[in-house]
Amino acid sequence: MIAVLERERQALAALDADGLIGAARDKEALCDELAAIGPQMLDGETRTLAETARQLNEVNRRVRNLLAANVAARIEALAGSRRMPRATYTPARA
Numbered sequence: 001m002i003a004v005l006e007r008e009r010q011a012l013a014a015l016d017a018d019g020l021i022g023a024a025r026d027k028e029a030l031c032d033e034l035a036a037i038g039p040q041m042l043d044g045e046t047r048t049l050a051e052t053a054r055q056l057n058e059v060n061r062r063v064r065n066l067l068a069a070n071v072a073a074r075i076e077a078l079a080g081s082r083r084m085p086r087a088t089y090t091p092a093r094a
Contacts, residue, residue: 001030002049005056012063027057 004026011019042050 001027001034001053002056004030005053005060008060009056009063012060012067015067 004023008020008023008027010016011023039047
């Protein structure tokens with residue numbers, strides 16, 4: 001999992017969409033495999049590795065969010081400050 005998370009980080013840095021999709025698939029498959037084990041079966045060393053993976057995943061999540069916010073800001077700048085009005089729900093009167 002740690003190797004996959006490192007690969008994901010590199011794909012994020014390179015803005016490699018194919019690499020990100022591959023990493024997401026690999027993470028999902030590994031999570032499915034690890035779910036079968038359960039936390040009660042982990043020894044101390046494995047728990048430490050799991051915590052490292054959790055931290056790496058959190059860093060990658062933050063990077064993804066920053067990239068998404070940057071893209072959103074750039075798109076908004078291209079489109080101008082005009083925003084579409086949001087439709088509001090008004091119940092029909094009987």
